[in-house]
Amino acid sequence: xxxxxxxxxxxxxxxxxxxxxxxxxxxxxxxxxxxxxxxxxxxxxxxxxxxxxxxxxxxxxxxxxxxxxxxxxxxxxxxxxxxxxxxxxxxxxxxxxxxxxxxxxx
Amino acid sequence: xxxxxxxxxxxxxxxxxxxxxxxxxxxxxxxxxxxxxxxxxxxxxxxxxxxxxxxxxxxxxxxxxxxxxx
Numbered sequence: 670x671x672x673x674x675x676x677x678x679x680x681x682x683x684x685x686x687x688x689x690x691x692x693x694x695x696x697x698x699x700x701x702x703x704x705x706x707x708x709x710x711x712x713x714x715x716x717x718x719x720x721x722x723x724x725x726x727x728x729x730x731x732x733x734x735x736x737x738x739x740x741x742x743x744x745x746x747x748x749x750x751x752x753x754x755x756x757x758x759x760x761x762x763x764x765x766x767x768x769x770x771x772x773x774x775x
Numbered sequence: 776x777x778x779x780x781x782x783x784x785x786x787x788x789x790x791x792x793x794x795x796x797x798x799x800x801x802x803x804x805x806x807x808x809x810x811x812x813x814x815x816x817x818x819x820x821x822x823x824x825x826x827x828x829x830x831x832x833x834x835x836x837x838x839x840x841x842x843x844x845x
Contacts, residue, residue: 721845736840
């Protein structure tokens with residue numbers, strides 16, 4: 670079997686992770702966009718199904734900082750939280766498990 | 776007459792009214808319960824538990840959310 674035929678149709682096969690199907694294999698980040706509108710437009714144009722987000726403590730004294738869920742609909746993009754804001758392995762595990770109730774509801 | 780209790784929220788001591796639920800605490804910070812993850816004394820709360828969970832003196836509360844990055 671040639672390499673070419675072995676790869677045929679791979680682009681159309683959904684990516685399945687944890688029983689969930691993703692039509693696109695492209696996973697994009699959500700940092701460094703000029704505006705939130707640019708971010709959403711770029712994500713939509715890319716066809717991605719999954720984006721990474723950072724987990725942070727809410728800054729209670731500076732409540733102007735908006736969470737990204739104001740702009741991204743978890744029904745439209747699967748959100749993959751990273752643990753960049755965590756300083757210990759224990760925090761990382763806690764915050765990662767904390768993500769599921771938020772991301773699987775609605 | 777409402778008394779206040781001292782709780783630890785995101786690393787800082789804060790005085791809040793006694794008898795406040797988690798939902799009430801989030802409202803006091805002007806936070807949308809749908810956009811925040813709440814950890815009470817190191818346990819993650821399901822959102823359905825927010826209204827019925829009362830904040831008590833000395834509770835350790837962590838409020839986290841998702842921001843761009845990664």
